[in-house]
């Protein structure tokens with residue numbers, strides 16, 4: 001018992017030390033998710049570097065963060081001076097880069113939110129593994145890829161896990177914290193503690209397909225697409241039905257446009273490749289056509305629906 005207590009004390013103090021150490025955060029990818037994660041990390045007192053290979057994407061992200069943080073500050077502070085102080089301090093903690101490797105050399109935590117492609121993510125993490133300090137924790141925000149497969153690119157599986165945020169990150173309260181068998185207890189505890197400093201409610205997930213939310217949400221979206229492809233209902237009527245009949249804030253087609261049809265297609269194609277005989281993952285002509293035309297949803301101005309730019 002004394003030995004167990006000693007071990008528990010040691011592992012608690014190790015994880016306390018690790019979570020206390022998460023001050024410098026690097027977020028790779030400045031798209032919908034990366035920008036949101038970087039914003040919330042800066043708002044909650046972390047020094048943040050947001051990285052993207054595409055300089056234009058960084059500029060768009062800065063604009064999106066500027067708009068979003070004003071909405072957050074307006075809600076949080078009645079007093080305009082306090083709101084401005086909050087905004088300028090948070091933005092002062094946020095810097096940007098187009099060079100991932102040089103951005104992790106002083107990082108305590110790297111959160112990856114780049115394109116949903118296993119090979120691209122593995123290539124990135126292999127490069128980062130060689131450049132980041134020993135203590136740095138690596139996490140992926142993947143929606144659908146196995147964390148264990150991504151971690152194979154590194155020599156730090158004990159300091160690797162999944163941190164799956166939800167869109168829009170400044171609003172959605174949930175964070176799925178995913179552990180692989182190799183994730184150390186100290187790393188897992190540090191990820192949970194960091195999630196709480198980000199103001200999120202954390203849930204524990206094993207590295208199973210879709211974790212918790214997407215395991216239930218994605219089949220629902222597939223069913224909605226099939227229903228429209230069969231001609232049983234229009235996207236507008238499905239959306240209205242699910243909002244007014246089931247109380248969802250957005251219907252499935254509005255949500256697909258919000259998430260990004262390109263990201264949705266990456267997810268479906270990845271699952272179809274892993275399980276080609278599963279009829280659930282059969283690709284959708286509607287989604288394939290829209291993606292091939294560059295109609296990704298809200299972010300490109302058109303998807304299932306049209307949006308004002």
Ligand SMILES: CCCCCCCCCCCCCC(=O)CC(=O)SCCNC(=O)CCNC(=O)[C@H](O)C(C)(C)COP(=O)(O)OP(=O)(O)OC[C@H]1O[C@@H](n2cnc3c(N)ncnc32)[C@H](O)[C@@H]1OP(=O)(O)O
Pocket residue numbers: 068069071072075142143165166167168170171172213214218221222225226249250255256259263264265267268282283284287
């Ligand atoms: C067979 C082939 C099929 C192919 C398709 C397959 C698709 C597969 C897709 C897989 C997806 C996987 C994605 C994933 O991994 C996980 C996800 O993230 S799932 C998405 C989760 N998100 C949701 O479900 C969002 C649902 N929507 C909402 O909650 C609301 O609609 C939303 C909050 C987005 C907007 O609310 P609304 O009332 O409509 O608008 P308002 O503008 O009034 O906002 C309300 C409130 O929130 C504040 N706010 C909104 N956005 C932001 C922001 N970006 N930043 C800061 N604040 C924001 C706003 O200020 C309002 O605050 P008030 O205080 O109420 O004024």
Ligand SMILES: NC(=O)C1=CN([C@@H]2O[C@H](COP(=O)(O)OP(=O)(O)OC[C@H]3O[C@@H](n4cnc5c(N)ncnc54)[C@H](O)[C@@H]3O)[C@@H](O)[C@H]2O)C=CC1
Pocket residue numbers: 028029030031032033034051052053054057100112113114115116117120124141142143144164165166167258259260263
């Ligand atoms: N869109 C959503 O609602 C959600 C998406 N996710 C996941 O988050 C990740 C990112 O998704 P989004 O932000 O929606 O995508 P996005 O398409 O908006 O942004 C991805 C960004 O990554 C950049 N990028 C690509 N390769 C890169 C590399 N090697 N190095 C640096 N930057 C690179 C791109 O230039 C782009 O700006 C994906 O894994 C996705 O599955 C998770 C939760 C919700």
